[in-house]
Amino acid sequence: MIATQNLSFAYATDKQFTFPDFSCADRETMLILGKSGKGKTTFLHLMALLLKPTGGKIQINNQEISELSVSAAADFRAKNVGIVYQKPHFVHALSVLDNLLLSNYLAGKNQAKDKAKHLAESLGFAEHLSKKTTQLSQGEQQRVSIARALMNSPSVILADEPTSSLDDDNCLKVIELLKKQTQEIGASLVVVTHDQRLKDVVEKRIEL
Numbered sequence: 001m002i003a004t005q006n007l008s009f010a011y012a013t014d015k016q017f018t019f020p021d022f023s024c025a026d027r028e029t030m031l032i033l034g035k036s037g038k039g040k041t042t043f044l045h046l047m048a049l050l051l052k053p054t055g056g057k058i059q060i061n062n063q064e065i066s067e068l069s070v071s072a073a074a075d076f077r078a079k080n081v082g083i084v085y086q087k088p089h090f091v092h093a094l095s096v097l098d099n100l101l102l103s104n105y106l107a108g109k110n111q112a113k114d115k116a117k118h119l120a121e122s123l124g125f126a127e128h129l130s131k132k133t134t135q136l137s138q139g140e141q142q143r144v145s146i147a148r149a150l151m152n153s154p155s156v157i158l159a160d161e162p163t164s165s166l167d168d169d170n171c172l173k174v175i176e177l178l179k180k181q182t183q184e185i186g187a188s189l190v191v192v193t194h195d196q197r198l199k200d201v202v203e204k205r206i207e208l
């Protein structure tokens with residue numbers, strides 16, 4: 001589970017944010033909707049411990065995490081949080097498979113090749129495992145990005161606009177895949193987006 005309380009952040013004195021409280025249980029999906037510039041990515045980066053809040057609390061599995069040091073936060077994130085970024089960031093010199101295994105390495109875990117292959121099959125890109133990520137279409141890269149976020153079976157999956165650049169068909173496929181995988185590993189899924197189509201498939205939501 002993940003929950004936030006009285007969370008605030010400032011890039012500058014004239015760029016301050018306060019975010020609504022929410023909680024998302026295991027196996028639950030939470031949609032955080034907001035127009036461009038409302039602070040969706042900022043909110044997600046706070047939950048991912050990539051930014052430090054100016055106030056408030058973040059709990060993951062009942063552990064207060066907003067006070068962790070930078071190195072403890074990096075370790076906690078690698079082990080417990082899977083992030084699907086707005087634009088996938090891959091290491092272009094590596095194959096798709098090695099990009100997936102990199103998540104294990106960063107979390108200090110053994111390489112889980114079988115898990116990578118299983119995820120690639122479930123997400124429909126098994127035939128691309130030995131290719132470079134640049135050889136994949138945008139939709140395929142998005143699915144690799146989801147698989148990478150799942151490699152360490154995180155407690156929380158945070159997804160930033162995972163569907164907004166996809167057509168209706170792929171939008172539905174990607175959100176259903178994310179929800180299904182989240183259910184399978186018993187994680188909490190938080191999606192920040194301006195994609196109003198997701199309102200039809202996710203019940204629990206808040207608006208920024």
Ligand SMILES: Nc1ncnc2c1ncn2[C@@H]1O[C@H](COP(=O)(O)OP(=O)(O)OP(=O)(O)O)[C@@H](O)[C@H]1O
Nearest residue numbers: 011012015034035036037038039040041042043194
């Ligand atoms: N590093 C930064 N320094 C200063 N201001 C920033 C920084 N990052 C974002 N901002 C500003 O904070 C506001 C919120 O940005 P954020 O990226 O969180 O919004 P968003 O809702 O995700 O937008 P979009 O839907 O366009 O991606 C924007 O006005 C943005 O210009």
